[in-house]
Amino acid sequence: MIMLVTGTLERNGLREAAAALIGKFKGATSGLVIGIYGVMRAIFAAFNVGFGGVAGFVRPVVMPMAEGAITARGMQPHEDHMEELKGMAAGMENVTWFFGQVLFVGGSGAILVQNTLAGLGYEVDLGSLAAVEIPVCITATAITIIFYYIKDKKMLKKYYDKT
DSSP states (O other): OHHHHHHHHHHTTHHHHHHHHHHTOTTOOHHHHHHHHHHHHHHHHHTTOOOOHIIIIIIIIIHHHHHHHHHTTTOOOOHHHHHHHHHHHHHHHHHHHHHHGGGSTTSHHHHHHHHHHHHTTOOOOHHHHHHHHHHHHHHHHHHHHHHHHHHHHHHHHHHHOOO
């Protein structure tokens, strides 16, 4: 179902619309786009709202926006940079979904952690587990955003610096 909807939206200009949207923001970089996506993804993961993952949202929406951030600066996207950005966007999806889904007390991630801890002799209720997970999710997301932002800045210098 996701592939059908994504294909239909892409055929009707989803990629171009996403790239044009990010082109309106002058200071946007690809790393910043991926970082903003990470914050949004963590928040939605806490409520167990899925977007379709890499195939359903990252590829058709986040990647064109990251590419649009490059073209908005008047540069032609470098193939190696785009490959790195694909990995960064997929990594952000994985980190934020992994840590964010435990914040939803009725989700499978929280129940898995609760059962694992119970097997080790620790009885934990789901509300307490979610409360403990909040700083973990925030820290993991923030570290990933900082790392990807710095990595993108280095790649911008490597692939596009003409001096």
